[in-house]
Amino acid sequence: MTMKSKNSSISLVVAGALGRMGAEVVKSIAMASDCQLVGAVDTTPGKEGLDVGIELGLGPMGVSLTSDLEACLCMASQQVRDLGPGQGSVLVDFTHPSVVYEHTRAAIAYGVHPVIGTTGLSSDQLKDLSVFAEKACIGSAVIPNFSIGMVLLQQAAAAAASFYDHAELTELHHNQKADAPSGTCIKTAEIIEDLGKSFNHSDVKEEESLSCSRGGLRESGLRLHSIRLPGLVAHQEVMFGSNGETYTLRHDTIDRSAYMPGVLIAVRKVRNLEGLVYGLERLI
């Protein structure tokens, strides 16, 4: 692995570096000429002090794994302290919902720009982080889905919704996913609902002989369906119906590398943001 010049690069700390997403991020940083990995944090037992590149099969990267996020943030902020505005370090976090709020707050407190992929922040936590980021003047990004294709699907769904009164949403994921429906599917529903109309008025009285057969019903009338199977990664379908036609939008994430262009966009833009930005659609 060739070392890149630190002064011309964005200095990055990756939290969750040994996880499925974190490992992809480390790999992308290693290949990006304008990015420099300066810290790798992970709590996997027995990995303290080991070279993250070697652990991920990328060859030596000269960055040791640590479980101490704060020490890593402190080091990263000191390294770029004198480089001036828009030059701070960046934390990319793909860890666990139980720690993401503390990680984001700590990054802002240390003057490190957070790019947060970990899901699970509540709307109150988001509001609190938004106020904190603005007070601290630290550009921050919370991106619940880094897929550019998903942003395009949501934009197309919003455009189609004004022409259709009937729509159903289906999200399909691997069977290790604990929550349903997915946050991204809920977001798609919310984007469609921004039009302020209701959907799926029915002339018949529907009855389910097996409960939940018709999916989850939202106040707007939209119905959400969740499928969990091994073999799936992350997929979403929005199906509109009208007399004599259906219109189906579908997005398939086949591999986690699909998220990396979105991650790099956020990494390259976050230092120049004012306050906290939520959602990739605000960055592209």
Ligand code: NAD
């Ligand atoms: P994973 O379990 O494979 O990886 C998480 C890693 O974080 C593990 O290596 C674990 O040891 C480490 N970790 C846990 N707690 C930690 C802590 N306190 N400090 C440092 N490291 C810690 O999970 P994953 O599939 O990589 O997903 C991680 C998160 O990213 C989840 O919340 C998931 O929903 C989210 N995710 C977001 C997107 C997106 O586009 N925003 C895409 C996929 C997954």
